[in-house]
Amino acid sequence: MELMPVIWLLVCTDLVLTENAKDPDLVCPSEPIEAVRSKDVVLPCHLEPPTDASAETVSWRQGEHVVHLHQGGKDHPSEQGERFKGRTSLFSEGLTEGNLSLTLSSVNVHDDGRYQCSLHTESLNKMCYINLSVEPLLVCPSGHIEVTSDDDVVLPCHLEPPVDASGEAVEWRWGNNTVLLYERGKYIDAEKKDRFKGRTFLFTERLTEGNLSLKLFSVPLRDNGTYQCFFRSKSQDKSCSVILTVDEPEVMGSDEPVTAEVGDDVILPCHVEPSANLTKLTVEWRCNNSMVHLYRSQKDVPEMQDERFRNRTSLFHEELVHGNVSLKLTNVTKEDAGNYSCYIPRLTSKVKRGNVTLNVVSPDQCTCPDPHKKKKDDESCHYWTLGLGLGIPLVVCIVIIFFLWNKYVKNRGFAEPGGENDNHVEKVTNIPEGE
Numbered sequence: 001m002e003l004m005p006v007i008w009l010l011v012c013t014d015l016v017l018t019e020n021a022k023d024p025d026l027v028c029p030s031e032p033i034e035a036v037r038s039k040d041v042v043l044p045c046h047l048e049p050p051t052d053a054s055a056e057t058v059s060w061r062q063g064e065h066v067v068h069l070h071q072g073g074k075d076h077p078s079e080q081g082e083r084f085k086g087r088t089s090l091f092s093e094g095l096t097e098g099n100l101s102l103t104l105s106s107v108n109v110h111d112d113g114r115y116q117c118s119l120h121t122e123s124l125n126k127m128c129y130i131n132l133s134v135e136p137l138l139v140c141p142s143g144h145i146e147v148t149s150d151d152d153v154v155l156p157c158h159l160e161p162p163v164d165a166s167g168e169a170v171e172w173r174w175g176n177n178t179v180l181l182y183e184r185g186k187y188i189d190a191e192k193k194d195r196f197k198g199r200t201f202l203f204t205e206r207l208t209e210g211n212l213s214l215k216l217f218s219v220p221l222r223d224n225g226t227y228q229c230f231f232r233s234k235s236q237d238k239s240c241s242v243i244l245t246v247d248e249p250e251v252m253g254s255d256e257p258v259t260a261e262v263g264d265d266v267i268l269p270c271h272v273e274p275s276a277n278l279t280k281l282t283v284e285w286r287c288n289n290s291m292v293h294l295y296r297s298q299k300d301v302p303e304m305q306d307e308r309f310r311n312r313t314s315l316f317h318e319e320l321v322h323g324n325v326s327l328k329l330t331n332v333t334k335e336d337a338g339n340y341s342c343y344i345p346r347l348t349s350k351v352k353r354g355n356v357t358l359n360v361v362s363p364d365q366c367t368c369p370d371p372h373k374k375k376k377d378d379e380s381c382h383y384w385t386l387g388l389g390l391g392i393p394l395v396v397c398i399v400i401i402f403f404l405w406n407k408y409v410k411n412r413g414f415a416e417p418g419g420e421n422d423n424h425v426e427k428v429t430n431i432p433e434g435e
Helices: 005-022 092-097 204-209 317-322 373-411 420-429
Strands: 026-027 033-036 042-043 047-050 056-062 065-072 089-092 102-104 112-122 125-135 136-140 146-148 153-155 159-162 168-175 178-185 200-202 213-218 225-232 237-247 249-250 256-262 266-268 270-272 283-287 291-296 313-315 328-329 337-342 351-359
Touching: 026 112, 026 125, 033 042, 042 112, 065 089, 065 102, 089 092, 136 237, 146 153, 153 237, 168 270, 178 200, 256 266, 266 351, 291 313, 291 328, 313 317
Parallel strands: 033 125, 146 237, 249 351, 256 351
Antiparallel strands: 026 047, 042 102, 056 065, 056 112, 089 102, 112 125, 136 159, 153 213, 168 178, 168 225, 200 213, 225 237, 249 270, 266 328, 283 291, 283 337, 313 328, 337 351
């Protein structure tokens, strides 16, 4: 009976020694580690109970790629995969305490995936796995988005890499005003600012591709400003900004007069700058108080024309979408000369009218090389007429003088030395006396 305490003591001691001799476990978190692009992230991995691993082989891998290798008390960067070089490190002081965690810097989309943390010793071969989830960036354009007032515009915003956002919350704001709110597959109109109602559109079929872009219809000048795109999910809340610049168009006529001959066709230029779609607006062409041409409700209205312009005018309908409202006038008459104006009454602009002056000349009327500069033309015509008036009589006089001189020479018998007349004189002189 006296031996029993000794036996129990030996058993307990053996159990304690056996427990202390148990191999440590390599532990990784079961939940994915989330990282933000361009940021650093720590992938946790440790020995439990803590065990010095500074002299052992510690390896991190992603698939077939070596992410980091620590062996023989030092790192071996030459063994790393190319895209991980210069981006990984271990907690060197933590290795003595069994901390094998890896720091991965400047995370990118290719880093997303499953990683293996492993420890190799003479007697151990332990490993565990950890999933890294790289959160997408919400990307908006850095420059301004420009649009002409009354046109439609798309404000770009997307997740990179593409992530399905169809079941999450998407919101667009302008200052403190909600422009659009889409949540759990439907629009939330109660939050929308009144002036944006009926003017917004989200590409819902492309939300699965991470496209959160907003379309605004019939943009007025007051839509100028900074818009914020928000993406909200259970794990993240992101935003980026888009600056919208709304330009005010101006109607531009012609500073120089347009000249045409009687019976010709002529184009009176007029356009909106910057370019804007005018197909849905009213366009009026007038000469003094007469209606030359009227375009309304996306068609011409000939019954409103002055009778003398009927069937002689037309717009370039295919060019209206580009802001071109130039007028073609056929079979020009003298009575068509005058000051014309093109007027767009519903254009959101302070300058809604452009002017063009039409000069009409007869076919036989002197015209100048540059028909747009009347003063210069008149001077050219003047000098041309003066030149003709002086030049023609002068040429006639020269011809007459030349003709009279030739006739005079023949009548007087003049000849050049050494000619026939010289021989004749010599023969006459040598006649003997008395003959």
